[in-house]
Amino acid sequence: MRYEGGCHCGKVRFNVEIDLASPITCNCSYCSKRGSILAFTPAENFALENGQRDLTEYRFNTNTIEHLFCAACGMESFARGATPDGKEMVAVNVRCLDGVDLDTLQPDQFDGRSR
Numbered sequence: 001m002r003y004e005g006g007c008h009c010g011k012v013r014f015n016v017e018i019d020l021a022s023p024i025t026c027n028c029s030y031c032s033k034r035g036s037i038l039a040f041t042p043a044e045n046f047a048l049e050n051g052q053r054d055l056t057e058y059r060f061n062t063n064t065i066e067h068l069f070c071a072a073c074g075m076e077s078f079a080r081g082a083t084p085d086g087k088e089m090v091a092v093n094v095r096c097l098d099g100v101d102l103d104t105l106q107p108d109q110f111d112g113r114s115r
Contacts, residue, residue, distance in 0.1 A: 005097040007070035007077050012051030014078065016041055016092055023094050023105055028112030030060060030067070034076065036093040037107050043080070043088035065091070 001020070006013035018041040025037055051070065058067040058076075069076035077096035083089050094100055 003097045003100065005077055005092065007051070007054075007073050007075035007096065009070060009073035009075075011054040011072050012070045012075075012077055013049045015047050015049060016078075016090070016097075017045040018092055020094060020100065020105060023107045024110045025107045026110045026112040028061075028115070031112060034093075035095075036076070037095055037102065037105065038091045039094050040089050040091050043090055046078070046090040046092070 002015060002017045004013070004015045018039050020039050023037050023039045025031070031038075054071050055068045056071045058069065059065065060067075065079050065081040067076055067079045075093075075096065077093050079091045081089055081091065094105065095102065
């Protein structure tokens, strides 16, 4: 399905075609503090509409995931990275998608702490 979403203040806006059937939560040091629910899509299914200049990048651990958050409100609505086979992907914070009923989701638990 196609969704629109963005950060809290509205400076960062995007649209994305993404399947919400298998979202995850992660227990790594970063994700456990953020509390996001993540869904993944190939990079070509994601379009940043507004806010490129308002994004700030954060990387940690292996420095392979480009965590992007709004410099104004601090919300990380998506991150960029690659799948194990090298294909570019986007991890979308499902909590930042407009009109999604979070109570209908059943996220899988990913053990990022052990990786």
